[in-house]
Amino acid sequence: MEYREAKSAIEAMVFASPRPVTAKEIGEILGIDPRSAHVILDDLRKEYDREGRGMQVVYVAGGYQMATRPEHAAYIARLSVGVRQRLSRAALETLAMIAYRQPITKAEIERIRGVKVDGVLATLIERGLVRPAGRKKAAGRPILYGTTREFLRWFGLASLDDLPPLEGESAVLPGLDLRSSRQPAQSQKNTAYHARGK
Amino acid sequence: MTRGVVSLPGFSGSIEDLARAIEKGEIDPLSVSVHDAVLTCLEEMRRGRKPSLDDMGSFLAAASALIHAKSKALLPPETMSGDSSPAAASSPAHEGEDEDDPNDGLIALLMEYRVFKRAIEELARREETWRSVFWRDSTPPGPGDAPAPTEVGLGDLISALRDVLKGMPEEEFTALPTDDLAIEEKMDAILARLHHRGKLSFRELFSGPASRPEVIAVFLALLELIRLARVVVRQDSRFGEILIHAAPGGSAGGV
Numbered sequence: 001m002e003y004r005e006a007k008s009a010i011e012a013m014v015f016a017s018p019r020p021v022t023a024k025e026i027g028e029i030l031g032i033d034p035r036s037a038h039v040i041l042d043d044l045r046k047e048y049d050r051e052g053r054g055m056q057v058v059y060v061a062g063g064y065q066m067a068t069r070p071e072h073a074a075y076i077a078r079l080s081v082g083v084r085q086r087l088s089r090a091a092l093e094t095l096a097m098i099a100y101r102q103p104i105t106k107a108e109i110e111r112i113r114g115v116k117v118d119g120v121l122a123t124l125i126e127r128g129l130v131r132p133a134g135r136k137k138a139a140g141r142p143i144l145y146g147t148t149r150e151f152l153r154w155f156g157l158a159s160l161d162d163l164p165p166l167e168g169e170s171a172v173l174p175g176l177d178l179r180s181s182r183q184p185a186q187s188q189k190n191t192a193y194h195a196r197g198k
Numbered sequence: 199m200t201r202g203v204v205s206l207p208g209f210s211g212s213i214e215d216l217a218r219a220i221e222k223g224e225i226d227p228l229s230v231s232v233h234d235a236v237l238t239c240l241e242e243m244r245r246g247r248k249p250s251l252d253d254m255g256s257f258l259a260a261a262s263a264l265i266h267a268k269s270k271a272l273l274p275p276e277t278m279s280g281d282s283s284p285a286a287a288s289s290p291a292h293e294g295e296d297e298d299d300p301n302d303g304l305i306a307l308l309m310e311y312r313v314f315k316r317a318i319e320e321l322a323r324r325e326e327t328w329r330s331v332f333w334r335d336s337t338p339p340g341p342g343d344a345p346a347p348t349e350v351g352l353g354d355l356i357s358a359l360r361d362v363l364k365g366m367p368e369e370e371f372t373a374l375p376t377d378d379l380a381i382e383e384k385m386d387a388i389l390a391r392l393h394h395r396g397k398l399s400f401r402e403l404f405s406g407p408a409s410r411p412e413v414i415a416v417f418l419a420l421l422e423l424i425r426l427a428r429v430v431v432r433q434d435s436r437f438g439e440i441l442i443h444a445a446p447g448g449s450a451g452g453v
Contacts, residue, residue, distance in 0.1 A: 018334060058331075066334040073330030084329050092325070096318045112310050125427045132426050135382070143426070155321055156328040164320035166313050 006030055007040050014044070019149070020063025061152035062159055084154075087127075094120045095129060099151065099163060103133045103144035121145070129154060204235045213239045214256055217263040227271040232264045350431045350440055352421075355400075358440055359417050362404045366413065384419035389428065392444040400440040 009030060014021050023041055027034035041064045045057040058067050068076060077083045087095065094117050097109050109117050124130040133146035147160070157163065204216050209225060216235060219225045239257065243249050249257070391398055403420065404413055420442065423429040430443045 015334065068332040070327060070330035073332070076332050086325060086329065092322055093314070093318055096314050096321055099321075100314065100317065112314075114311075122427070132428075141382075153333065154328065155324040156331070157324075164317045164324075167316050 001030060001032055003040070006032060006036075007044060010037065010040055011044055014041070014057060014064050015066050017065065020061045020065040020153075022063040025063075058156070059158050060156055061149045065153075088120075088123075090115075090117075091120050091123055095124055095147070095151070098124075098130055098145050099147050099160070100166060102146040103136075104146075105136050105142040105144055107142060109145075204238055206230060206235070213260040213264070217260040217267070220264065220267045227264075227267040230264070230268070232261075232268045235264060236261050350433050354433070354440065355417075355420070355431070358400050359413070362401070362413055363410060366410055380415050381419045381422060384416045385423055385428075388416070388419055388423060388442070389444070392429065392442065397441050397443045400442065403442060 010026055013026060013029070023034045023038035026032075026037040026041070030037065041057070045059070045064070048055060048057050054069060054072055055066050056069055057064055073083075094109060094113060097112055098104055101108070101112075106117060106121060109121075121130065125132075128148055128150040130145050130151070131148050132143045134144050135141040136144050151157075152159065152162075204211065204213055206216075206229075209216065209219065211219075213235060216225070216230070220227050220230065239261075243253070243257065388398070388403065404416060420429070420431075424431060427445050430445050432441050432443060433439070
Protein backbone atom coordinates (compact mmCIF):
# COMPACT_ATOMS: atom_id res chain seq x y z
CA MET A 1 0.00 0.00 0.00
CA GLU A 2 1.29 3.39 -0.95
CA TYR A 3 2.21 5.90 1.74
CA ARG A 4 -0.27 8.57 0.60
CA GLU A 5 -3.08 6.09 0.32
CA ALA A 6 -2.32 4.62 3.74
CA LYS A 7 -2.15 8.03 5.35
CA SER A 8 -5.48 9.02 3.87
CA ALA A 9 -7.13 5.82 5.10
CA ILE A 10 -5.59 6.21 8.54
CA GLU A 11 -6.84 9.79 8.80
CA ALA A 12 -10.36 8.59 7.99
CA MET A 13 -10.18 5.81 10.60
CA VAL A 14 -8.88 8.08 13.33
CA PHE A 15 -11.60 10.59 12.52
CA ALA A 16 -14.40 8.02 12.56
CA SER A 17 -13.36 6.24 15.72
CA PRO A 18 -14.97 7.36 18.97
CA ARG A 19 -12.07 5.86 20.93
CA PRO A 20 -8.29 5.96 20.58
CA VAL A 21 -7.10 3.79 17.67
CA THR A 22 -3.87 1.86 18.12
CA ALA A 23 -1.12 1.43 15.56
CA LYS A 24 -1.58 -2.32 15.94
CA GLU A 25 -5.27 -2.17 14.97
CA ILE A 26 -4.50 -0.02 11.95
CA GLY A 27 -1.64 -2.27 10.95
CA GLU A 28 -3.98 -5.26 11.02
CA ILE A 29 -6.74 -3.54 9.08
CA LEU A 30 -4.50 -2.14 6.36
CA GLY A 31 -2.21 -5.15 6.30
CA ILE A 32 0.88 -3.11 7.07
CA ASP A 33 3.55 -3.34 9.75
CA PRO A 34 2.31 -1.72 12.99
CA ARG A 35 5.59 0.19 13.12
CA SER A 36 4.82 1.75 9.73
CA ALA A 37 1.32 2.56 10.96
CA HIS A 38 2.88 4.24 13.96
CA VAL A 39 5.17 6.34 11.78
CA ILE A 40 2.28 7.42 9.54
CA LEU A 41 0.10 8.25 12.55
CA ASP A 42 2.89 10.36 13.94
CA ASP A 43 3.35 12.10 10.58
CA LEU A 44 -0.36 12.83 10.55
CA ARG A 45 -0.15 14.28 14.05
CA LYS A 46 2.74 16.54 13.08
CA GLU A 47 0.94 17.61 9.91
CA TYR A 48 -2.10 18.77 11.85
CA ASP A 49 0.17 20.67 14.22
CA ARG A 50 2.22 22.23 11.45
CA GLU A 51 -0.75 23.42 9.47
CA GLY A 52 -2.36 24.96 12.54
CA ARG A 53 -5.61 23.05 12.03
CA GLY A 54 -8.52 23.38 14.44
CA MET A 55 -8.21 19.67 15.08
CA GLN A 56 -5.30 17.76 16.46
CA VAL A 57 -4.33 14.10 16.50
CA VAL A 58 -3.61 13.19 20.12
CA TYR A 59 -1.75 10.18 21.42
CA VAL A 60 -3.87 9.25 24.42
CA ALA A 61 -4.83 6.10 26.34
CA GLY A 62 -2.51 4.00 24.21
CA GLY A 63 -3.88 5.12 20.85
CA TYR A 64 -4.53 8.01 18.52
CA GLN A 65 -7.66 10.10 18.59
CA MET A 66 -8.92 13.31 17.05
CA ALA A 67 -9.70 16.24 19.27
CA THR A 68 -10.13 19.98 19.00
CA ARG A 69 -7.42 22.40 20.03
CA PRO A 70 -7.80 23.86 23.49
CA GLU A 71 -7.72 27.45 22.25
CA HIS A 72 -11.09 26.98 20.55
CA ALA A 73 -12.84 25.76 23.69
CA ALA A 74 -14.71 29.02 24.30
CA TYR A 75 -16.27 28.98 20.80
CA ILE A 76 -17.23 25.34 20.98
CA ALA A 77 -18.81 25.83 24.38
CA ARG A 78 -21.14 28.41 22.85
CA LEU A 79 -22.50 25.75 20.50
CA SER A 80 -24.06 24.29 23.65
CA VAL A 81 -21.86 21.27 23.44
CA GLY A 82 -21.57 19.95 26.99
CA VAL A 83 -18.42 21.21 28.64
CA ARG A 84 -16.88 18.78 31.07
CA GLN A 85 -17.39 19.74 34.65
CA ARG A 86 -14.32 19.95 36.80
CA LEU A 87 -14.05 17.22 39.41
CA SER A 88 -14.54 18.29 43.02
CA ARG A 89 -11.43 18.40 45.16
CA ALA A 90 -12.57 15.32 47.07
CA ALA A 91 -13.24 13.45 43.83
CA LEU A 92 -9.85 14.42 42.41
CA GLU A 93 -8.03 13.28 45.54
CA THR A 94 -9.86 9.99 45.67
CA LEU A 95 -9.26 9.46 41.97
CA ALA A 96 -5.54 10.06 42.47
CA MET A 97 -5.40 7.43 45.25
CA ILE A 98 -7.10 4.95 42.94
CA ALA A 99 -4.91 5.81 39.96
CA TYR A 100 -1.64 5.37 41.84
CA ARG A 101 -2.61 2.50 44.11
CA GLN A 102 -4.88 0.44 41.88
CA PRO A 103 -6.28 -2.05 42.25
CA ILE A 104 -7.42 -0.77 45.62
CA THR A 105 -10.42 -1.36 47.90
CA LYS A 106 -12.72 1.31 49.26
CA ALA A 107 -11.48 0.63 52.80
CA GLU A 108 -7.89 1.20 51.71
CA ILE A 109 -8.79 4.52 50.08
CA GLU A 110 -10.63 5.53 53.23
CA ARG A 111 -7.59 4.64 55.31
CA ILE A 112 -5.45 7.10 53.40
CA ARG A 113 -8.09 9.78 52.96
CA GLY A 114 -9.36 9.47 56.52
CA VAL A 115 -12.97 9.96 55.43
CA LYS A 116 -15.76 7.89 53.92
CA VAL A 117 -15.65 7.90 50.14
CA ASP A 118 -18.89 6.16 49.12
CA GLY A 119 -20.46 9.22 47.50
CA VAL A 120 -17.30 10.31 45.73
CA LEU A 121 -16.66 6.80 44.48
CA ALA A 122 -20.18 6.58 43.07
CA THR A 123 -19.62 9.88 41.21
CA LEU A 124 -16.32 8.66 39.76
CA ILE A 125 -17.96 5.46 38.57
CA GLU A 126 -20.88 7.38 37.11
CA ARG A 127 -18.50 9.61 35.18
CA GLY A 128 -16.79 6.53 33.80
CA LEU A 129 -13.42 7.35 35.37
CA VAL A 130 -13.32 4.43 37.79
CA ARG A 131 -14.64 0.92 37.57
CA PRO A 132 -14.69 -2.20 39.70
CA ALA A 133 -11.69 -4.33 38.78
CA GLY A 134 -12.28 -7.61 40.52
CA ARG A 135 -12.32 -8.57 44.16
CA LYS A 136 -9.56 -8.76 46.69
CA LYS A 137 -8.77 -12.23 47.96
CA ALA A 138 -9.34 -11.21 51.57
CA ALA A 139 -12.05 -11.52 54.19
CA GLY A 140 -15.35 -10.35 52.75
CA ARG A 141 -13.85 -10.31 49.26
CA PRO A 142 -14.05 -6.52 48.97
CA ILE A 143 -14.34 -4.95 45.53
CA LEU A 144 -11.14 -3.59 44.01
CA TYR A 145 -11.29 -0.41 41.97
CA GLY A 146 -9.19 0.76 39.06
CA THR A 147 -9.21 3.56 36.52
CA THR A 148 -10.68 3.41 33.00
CA ARG A 149 -9.58 4.52 29.58
CA GLU A 150 -11.81 7.57 30.05
CA PHE A 151 -9.64 8.46 33.04
CA LEU A 152 -6.57 8.60 30.79
CA ARG A 153 -8.41 10.79 28.31
CA TRP A 154 -9.71 13.05 31.06
CA PHE A 155 -6.14 14.00 31.92
CA GLY A 156 -4.66 13.57 28.44
CA LEU A 157 -2.46 10.66 29.51
CA ALA A 158 -0.99 8.17 27.07
CA SER A 159 -0.94 5.43 29.71
CA LEU A 160 -0.77 5.00 33.48
CA ASP A 161 3.02 5.20 33.22
CA ASP A 162 2.43 8.76 32.10
CA LEU A 163 1.01 9.76 35.51
CA PRO A 164 2.96 12.52 37.25
CA PRO A 165 5.58 10.82 39.43
CA LEU A 166 4.91 10.65 43.16
CA GLU A 167 7.34 12.57 45.32
CA GLY A 168 9.95 10.39 47.05
CA GLU A 169 7.68 7.40 46.72
CA SER A 170 10.13 4.64 47.51
CA ALA A 171 11.95 6.59 50.23
CA VAL A 172 8.81 7.27 52.22
CA LEU A 173 6.74 4.18 51.87
CA PRO A 174 8.84 1.10 52.40
CA GLY A 175 6.50 -0.38 54.98
CA LEU A 176 3.22 0.96 53.82
CA ASP A 177 2.24 -1.03 50.83
CA LEU A 178 -1.52 -1.00 51.03
CA ARG A 179 -1.89 -3.73 48.52
CA SER A 180 -1.96 -7.38 49.31
CA SER A 181 0.75 -8.42 46.92
CA ARG A 182 4.40 -8.11 47.78
CA GLN A 183 5.37 -7.05 44.26
CA PRO A 184 7.19 -3.74 43.91
CA ALA A 185 4.92 -0.82 43.12
CA GLN A 186 6.08 -0.23 39.57
CA SER A 187 5.62 -3.67 38.18
CA GLN A 188 2.31 -4.15 39.90
CA LYS A 189 1.02 -0.93 38.38
CA ASN A 190 1.95 -2.19 34.94
CA THR A 191 0.38 -5.55 35.48
CA ALA A 192 -2.82 -3.89 36.58
CA TYR A 193 -2.90 -1.76 33.48
CA HIS A 194 -2.11 -4.49 31.00
CA ALA A 195 -4.63 -6.78 32.57
CA ARG A 196 -7.23 -4.12 31.90
CA GLY A 197 -6.08 -3.26 28.44
CA LYS A 198 -8.52 -5.52 26.65
CA MET B 199 -27.93 23.25 90.66
CA THR B 200 -28.44 19.71 89.60
CA ARG B 201 -29.89 17.59 92.34
CA GLY B 202 -28.55 14.37 90.91
CA VAL B 203 -26.32 12.65 93.43
CA VAL B 204 -23.62 10.38 92.19
CA SER B 205 -22.56 7.67 94.61
CA LEU B 206 -19.27 5.97 94.03
CA PRO B 207 -16.97 4.16 96.40
CA GLY B 208 -15.32 7.01 98.27
CA PHE B 209 -17.39 9.72 96.69
CA SER B 210 -20.87 11.03 96.99
CA GLY B 211 -22.07 14.32 95.61
CA SER B 212 -23.45 16.07 92.58
CA ILE B 213 -22.05 15.44 89.12
CA GLU B 214 -20.53 18.91 89.22
CA ASP B 215 -18.67 18.00 92.41
CA LEU B 216 -17.42 14.87 90.73
CA ALA B 217 -16.14 16.79 87.70
CA ARG B 218 -14.44 19.27 90.02
CA ALA B 219 -12.83 16.54 92.09
CA ILE B 220 -11.45 14.87 88.99
CA GLU B 221 -10.15 18.16 87.70
CA LYS B 222 -8.31 18.72 90.99
CA GLY B 223 -6.81 15.27 90.74
CA GLU B 224 -8.58 14.02 93.86
CA ILE B 225 -10.17 11.16 91.97
CA ASP B 226 -8.61 9.08 89.21
CA PRO B 227 -10.88 9.35 86.16
CA LEU B 228 -10.03 5.79 85.24
CA SER B 229 -11.76 4.56 88.39
CA VAL B 230 -14.99 6.33 87.48
CA SER B 231 -17.60 4.98 85.13
CA VAL B 232 -18.80 8.07 83.29
CA HIS B 233 -21.63 6.04 81.88
CA ASP B 234 -22.93 5.10 85.33
CA ALA B 235 -22.41 8.60 86.75
CA VAL B 236 -24.33 10.23 83.93
CA LEU B 237 -27.09 7.63 84.02
CA THR B 238 -27.63 7.92 87.79
CA CYS B 239 -27.72 11.65 87.48
CA LEU B 240 -30.19 11.60 84.62
CA GLU B 241 -32.36 9.13 86.47
CA GLU B 242 -32.48 11.40 89.51
CA MET B 243 -33.26 14.41 87.40
CA ARG B 244 -36.10 12.55 85.76
CA ARG B 245 -37.52 11.54 89.13
CA GLY B 246 -37.42 15.04 90.59
CA ARG B 247 -39.38 18.02 89.37
CA LYS B 248 -38.86 19.23 85.85
CA PRO B 249 -35.26 20.51 85.71
CA SER B 250 -34.73 24.16 84.86
CA LEU B 251 -32.67 25.27 81.91
CA ASP B 252 -29.87 26.17 84.33
CA ASP B 253 -29.90 22.67 85.79
CA MET B 254 -29.68 21.17 82.33
CA GLY B 255 -26.85 23.53 81.43
CA SER B 256 -24.75 22.66 84.44
CA PHE B 257 -25.45 18.99 83.93
CA LEU B 258 -24.25 19.17 80.33
CA ALA B 259 -21.14 21.13 81.31
CA ALA B 260 -20.27 18.66 84.06
CA ALA B 261 -20.96 15.61 81.91
CA SER B 262 -18.78 17.01 79.08
CA ALA B 263 -15.99 17.75 81.54
CA LEU B 264 -16.22 14.16 82.77
CA ILE B 265 -16.13 12.70 79.27
CA HIS B 266 -13.20 14.93 78.39
CA ALA B 267 -11.24 13.92 81.50
CA LYS B 268 -11.99 10.26 80.91
CA SER B 269 -11.01 10.31 77.24
CA LYS B 270 -7.78 12.09 78.09
CA ALA B 271 -7.01 9.44 80.70
CA LEU B 272 -7.67 6.67 78.19
CA LEU B 273 -5.14 7.95 75.65
CA PRO B 274 -1.78 6.20 75.55
CA PRO B 275 0.65 7.71 78.09
CA GLU B 276 3.03 9.00 75.38
CA THR B 277 0.60 11.66 74.29
CA MET B 278 -0.21 12.48 77.91
CA SER B 279 3.39 13.12 78.87
CA GLY B 280 3.86 16.29 76.87
CA ASP B 281 1.11 18.79 76.96
CA SER B 282 -1.86 18.06 74.82
CA SER B 283 -0.79 20.33 71.98
CA PRO B 284 -1.55 18.46 68.76
CA ALA B 285 1.54 19.85 67.03
CA ALA B 286 3.81 18.18 69.54
CA ALA B 287 1.96 14.92 69.27
CA SER B 288 1.98 14.59 65.51
CA SER B 289 5.37 16.05 64.66
CA PRO B 290 7.26 13.47 62.66
CA ALA B 291 10.57 15.01 63.74
CA HIS B 292 10.17 13.81 67.31
CA GLU B 293 13.61 12.43 67.86
CA GLY B 294 14.41 9.91 70.50
CA GLU B 295 10.92 8.42 70.57
CA ASP B 296 10.81 4.67 70.92
CA GLU B 297 10.04 2.72 67.83
CA ASP B 298 6.62 1.59 68.94
CA ASP B 299 5.29 5.11 69.11
CA PRO B 300 1.56 4.73 68.52
CA ASN B 301 1.71 7.77 66.25
CA ASP B 302 3.88 5.93 63.76
CA GLY B 303 0.94 4.58 61.80
CA LEU B 304 -0.68 7.97 61.73
CA ILE B 305 2.51 9.64 60.58
CA ALA B 306 2.98 7.07 57.86
CA LEU B 307 -0.55 7.76 56.63
CA LEU B 308 0.05 11.50 56.70
CA MET B 309 3.22 10.98 54.69
CA GLU B 310 1.33 8.80 52.24
CA TYR B 311 -1.19 11.59 51.89
CA ARG B 312 1.57 14.17 51.41
CA VAL B 313 3.16 12.02 48.70
CA PHE B 314 -0.07 12.42 46.74
CA LYS B 315 -0.43 16.14 47.31
CA ARG B 316 1.85 17.30 44.49
CA ALA B 317 0.57 14.68 42.09
CA ILE B 318 -2.97 15.87 42.81
CA GLU B 319 -1.99 19.47 42.00
CA GLU B 320 -0.44 18.28 38.75
CA LEU B 321 -3.53 16.26 37.87
CA ALA B 322 -5.72 19.30 38.58
CA ARG B 323 -3.59 21.31 36.15
CA ARG B 324 -3.87 18.63 33.51
CA GLU B 325 -7.61 18.38 34.03
CA GLU B 326 -7.93 22.12 33.44
CA THR B 327 -5.96 21.90 30.18
CA TRP B 328 -7.76 18.88 28.82
CA ARG B 329 -11.15 20.18 29.80
CA SER B 330 -10.77 22.58 26.89
CA VAL B 331 -10.24 19.74 24.46
CA PHE B 332 -13.26 18.20 22.78
CA TRP B 333 -12.83 14.67 21.59
CA ARG B 334 -14.13 13.36 18.37
CA ASP B 335 -17.00 11.56 20.13
CA SER B 336 -17.57 14.82 21.95
CA THR B 337 -19.93 13.62 24.61
CA PRO B 338 -18.36 13.96 28.02
CA PRO B 339 -19.84 11.30 30.22
CA GLY B 340 -21.47 12.90 33.16
CA PRO B 341 -24.64 13.09 35.16
CA GLY B 342 -26.34 14.89 32.29
CA ASP B 343 -25.79 11.96 29.97
CA ALA B 344 -27.22 9.39 32.28
CA PRO B 345 -30.18 7.57 30.77
CA ALA B 346 -33.67 8.84 31.60
CA PRO B 347 -34.17 9.24 35.34
CA THR B 348 -34.17 5.97 37.17
CA GLU B 349 -37.62 6.24 38.59
CA VAL B 350 -37.47 2.79 40.10
CA GLY B 351 -36.61 3.03 43.78
CA LEU B 352 -35.66 0.37 46.29
CA GLY B 353 -39.27 0.25 47.45
CA ASP B 354 -40.49 -0.62 43.95
CA LEU B 355 -37.90 -3.35 43.66
CA ILE B 356 -38.80 -4.85 47.00
CA SER B 357 -42.49 -4.91 46.21
CA ALA B 358 -41.71 -6.52 42.86
CA LEU B 359 -39.60 -9.09 44.72
CA ARG B 360 -42.52 -9.75 47.03
CA ASP B 361 -44.70 -10.53 44.01
CA VAL B 362 -42.12 -13.00 42.77
CA LEU B 363 -41.87 -14.67 46.17
CA LYS B 364 -45.64 -14.84 46.49
CA GLY B 365 -45.76 -17.20 43.56
CA MET B 366 -43.32 -19.58 45.19
CA PRO B 367 -44.04 -22.54 47.42
CA GLU B 368 -43.78 -21.73 51.14
CA GLU B 369 -40.75 -23.14 52.88
CA GLU B 370 -40.62 -23.62 56.56
CA PHE B 371 -37.14 -22.20 56.90
CA THR B 372 -35.46 -19.85 54.52
CA ALA B 373 -31.72 -19.72 54.76
CA LEU B 374 -30.51 -16.39 53.41
CA PRO B 375 -27.57 -16.62 51.06
CA THR B 376 -24.50 -15.86 53.11
CA ASP B 377 -21.89 -16.74 50.57
CA ASP B 378 -20.53 -13.78 48.61
CA LEU B 379 -19.53 -16.14 45.84
CA ALA B 380 -23.10 -17.22 45.20
CA ILE B 381 -24.11 -13.59 44.72
CA GLU B 382 -21.09 -12.94 42.55
CA GLU B 383 -22.09 -15.86 40.34
CA LYS B 384 -25.59 -14.45 40.02
CA MET B 385 -24.12 -11.06 39.13
CA ASP B 386 -22.10 -12.64 36.36
CA ALA B 387 -25.13 -14.54 35.17
CA ILE B 388 -27.26 -11.39 35.02
CA LEU B 389 -24.54 -9.52 33.11
CA ALA B 390 -24.17 -12.41 30.70
CA ARG B 391 -27.92 -12.45 30.00
CA LEU B 392 -27.93 -8.68 29.54
CA HIS B 393 -24.98 -8.91 27.19
CA HIS B 394 -26.96 -11.38 25.15
CA ARG B 395 -30.35 -9.72 25.29
CA GLY B 396 -29.70 -6.03 25.99
CA LYS B 397 -32.48 -5.81 28.55
CA LEU B 398 -34.41 -8.07 30.89
CA SER B 399 -37.70 -7.62 32.66
CA PHE B 400 -37.79 -8.06 36.40
CA ARG B 401 -39.91 -11.22 35.99
CA GLU B 402 -37.56 -12.72 33.41
CA LEU B 403 -34.72 -12.16 35.82
CA PHE B 404 -36.37 -14.61 38.21
CA SER B 405 -37.54 -17.11 35.63
CA GLY B 406 -34.64 -19.44 36.48
CA PRO B 407 -34.32 -19.76 40.27
CA ALA B 408 -36.58 -22.28 41.88
CA SER B 409 -36.03 -21.71 45.59
CA ARG B 410 -36.48 -18.71 47.81
CA PRO B 411 -32.83 -18.39 48.82
CA GLU B 412 -31.92 -18.44 45.16
CA VAL B 413 -34.45 -15.71 44.34
CA ILE B 414 -33.00 -13.64 47.16
CA ALA B 415 -29.45 -14.24 45.91
CA VAL B 416 -30.48 -13.01 42.45
CA PHE B 417 -32.14 -10.00 44.04
CA LEU B 418 -29.04 -9.16 46.08
CA ALA B 419 -26.93 -9.56 42.95
CA LEU B 420 -29.23 -7.11 41.17
CA LEU B 421 -28.86 -4.59 44.00
CA GLU B 422 -25.08 -4.97 43.91
CA LEU B 423 -25.03 -4.41 40.13
CA ILE B 424 -27.16 -1.29 40.55
CA ARG B 425 -24.78 -0.04 43.24
CA LEU B 426 -21.80 -0.63 40.99
CA ALA B 427 -23.59 1.19 38.17
CA ARG B 428 -23.25 -1.88 35.95
CA VAL B 429 -26.99 -1.98 35.30
CA VAL B 430 -29.75 0.60 35.11
CA VAL B 431 -33.27 -0.14 36.26
CA ARG B 432 -36.11 1.67 34.54
CA GLN B 433 -39.82 1.60 34.23
CA ASP B 434 -41.24 2.62 30.89
CA SER B 435 -44.53 3.86 32.29
CA ARG B 436 -45.84 4.60 35.75
CA PHE B 437 -47.10 1.07 36.33
CA GLY B 438 -45.14 -0.56 33.56
CA GLU B 439 -42.84 -3.47 33.94
CA ILE B 440 -39.49 -2.92 35.62
CA LEU B 441 -36.73 -3.34 33.06
CA ILE B 442 -33.07 -3.99 33.72
CA HIS B 443 -30.63 -2.59 31.17
CA ALA B 444 -26.87 -2.91 30.95
CA ALA B 445 -25.34 0.40 31.95
CA PRO B 446 -24.01 2.23 28.91
CA GLY B 447 -20.27 1.63 28.66
CA GLY B 448 -20.27 0.23 32.17
CA SER B 449 -19.24 -3.33 31.68
CA ALA B 450 -16.69 -2.77 28.95
CA GLY B 451 -14.79 -0.52 31.27
CA GLY B 452 -13.84 1.58 28.30
CA VAL B 453 -14.80 5.03 27.18
